[in-house]
Amino acid sequence: MHILVVNDDGPPSRRLSPYIEPLVTALESAGHRISVAIPAASRSWIGKAHLIEASLTATYVPPAAFRGDGTWDESFQQDPTTTNNANDDWVIITNGTPASCVQLGLHNLFPDRGPIDLVISGPNHGRNASTIYNLSSGTVGGALEAATCGKRGIAISFGSKDEQPLDIIHAAARLATRVVNHLIQNWDDQVELYNVNVPMRLDVESRPVLWTRTYPYYWARGYLYSEVSGEKAAPVVSGVNGHAAANGEEEQQLTNGSTTKTVTPKSEGGGGLKKRNFAWAAELSDMKRALQESPEGTDAHTVLSGCTSVTALRANFWHVPGLEGQLLHLD
Numbered sequence: 001m002h003i004l005v006v007n008d009d010g011p012p013s014r015r016l017s018p019y020i021e022p023l024v025t026a027l028e029s030a031g032h033r034i035s036v037a038i039p040a041a042s043r044s045w046i047g048k049a050h051l052i053e054a055s056l057t058a059t060y061v062p063p064a065a066f067r068g069d070g071t072w073d074e075s076f077q078q079d080p081t082t083t084n085n086a087n088d089d090w091v092i093i094t095n096g097t098p099a100s101c102v103q104l105g106l107h108n109l110f111p112d113r114g115p116i117d118l119v120i121s122g123p124n125h126g127r128n129a130s131t132i133y134n135l136s137s138g139t140v141g142g143a144l145e146a147a148t149c150g151k152r153g154i155a156i157s158f159g160s161k162d163e164q165p166l167d168i169i170h171a172a173a174r175l176a177t178r179v180v181n182h183l184i185q186n187w188d189d190q191v192e193l194y195n196v197n198v199p200m201r202l203d204v205e206s207r208p209v210l211w212t213r214t215y216p217y218y219w220a221r222g223y224l225y226s227e228v229s230g231e232k233a234a235p236v237v238s239g240v241n242g243h244a245a246a247n248g249e250e251e252q253q254l255t256n257g258s259t260t261k262t263v264t265p266k267s268e269g270g271g272g273l274k275k276r277n278f279a280w281a282a283e284l285s286d287m288k289r290a291l292q293e294s295p296e297g298t299d300a301h302t303v304l305s306g307c308t309s310v311t312a313l314r315a316n317f318w319h320v321p322g323l324e325g326q327l328l329h330l331d
Helices: 020-031 096-107 131-136 138-148 167-183 285-292 300-305
Strands: 003-008 032-038 058-060 090-094 118-123 152-158 193-198 208-210 226-229 250-255 260-261 278-279 310-315
Touching: 003 020, 003 096, 020 032, 020 118, 020 167, 032 096, 058 278, 090 096, 090 250, 096 118, 096 138, 118 167, 152 167, 167 193, 167 310, 193 226, 193 285, 193 300, 285 300, 300 310
Parallel strands: 003 032, 003 118, 032 090, 118 152, 152 193, 208 310
Antiparallel strands: 058 090, 193 310, 226 278, 250 260
């Protein structure tokens, strides 16, 4: 089977994206043909978004060129004595999102590799359980994009952001591959995508794999952003919104073409419109406590109990039935 793998954590990185290489290896060992298209930088919490004002650049990178820190060697030359060829290259997409990686992966990037049968999005660096995570997750968003393209999608999340020993990572990758193979062979026609959460433990391959329902969770207050002084304003990736750097902005060039810009605030009393600065500062202790207390049978309870969770989903916001006819009588 030809499988397209995308993610929202970006290129292989021991700190930010440690799980994708082991999963690709496990899938290939199971006999699948794998094509990889991933964002050039982390796109966590981006859902199924496309950055419509950004130009996308696809770079074909041999797996051996990755440095393990989210970057790669632009001057890498493949050893001609190896069996690898250009069809083994991964594609890294600057300004890419999981959704755009799916679109390009399905329709543009791999014309010589044959039709793609399945899209796997992940493995995410951390679990995606509950409605909040599912609706925000770039990992789930990649599988949703596959479904809206008429392809089967599986979102996979490995349930820990803590650094894991290699034997635990490889065990999770083997188990995830077994789950993928089972779902492929027994796909329910009602299902458009599956959301899989794998706990990170050495005995994961001997633990139950359970059908689950999504745990509903809602924000009770503003948990995600905090106000900061202008001097502490966070860098913003340039080019994402298509606007050039404004006066007073400094740009810093990063490895492999990523650019950030830091806005230098105007001095107080200098006139102009009022501005306030907010930085991402997710405070998730209340959510974590709620997930710990989630009822049996939910995705959150299952993965936190050390079992693998599989949730069958459809890719829609379905209307509420029974509300029909004219709402207002207008004169």
